[in-house]
Amino acid sequence: MNLPAQWPALVAASRTARQLAYAPYSRYQVGAAALGSDGTIFTGCNVENASYGLTICAERVAVCTAVAAGQQALKAVCISLSGVPVPCGACRQFLFEFNPDMAILLDNLQGEPEQPPECILLSDLLPRGFRLAKTDRPGSLG
């Protein structure tokens, strides 16, 4: 999978976002950056909680930041961490909602400096994500 042309900016934004992680329980910092269809970049970091299950991953924060700014069409998401940067299962489904074919950039901070990140398709990570027909009817039970 080819890297998007904006990959250097996407990686830089993701790494900067990682430094803002709120991770007092795991001490594991994760950064993410989503590339909107108009080229705008939206960032996120993991936000942990004393009630562990309420923790939100960096990828989902980045997607929510994009949607809250009016950008729902996402071309790519970069994930930066020290280790193996694949999105968890919940995040794969969350990303799938906004583009099943988006590019996922895996930025391992332990990798070779200046090396481009690995780039894979979300559809390879989540081949048969859950879909639901969208409706205009507010409150419809479907």
Ligand code: THU
């Ligand atoms: N985490 C992410 O932010 N993204 C992932 O894809 C996997 C895990 C965070 C959640 C938690 O704050 C920490 O990493 C350890 O699991």
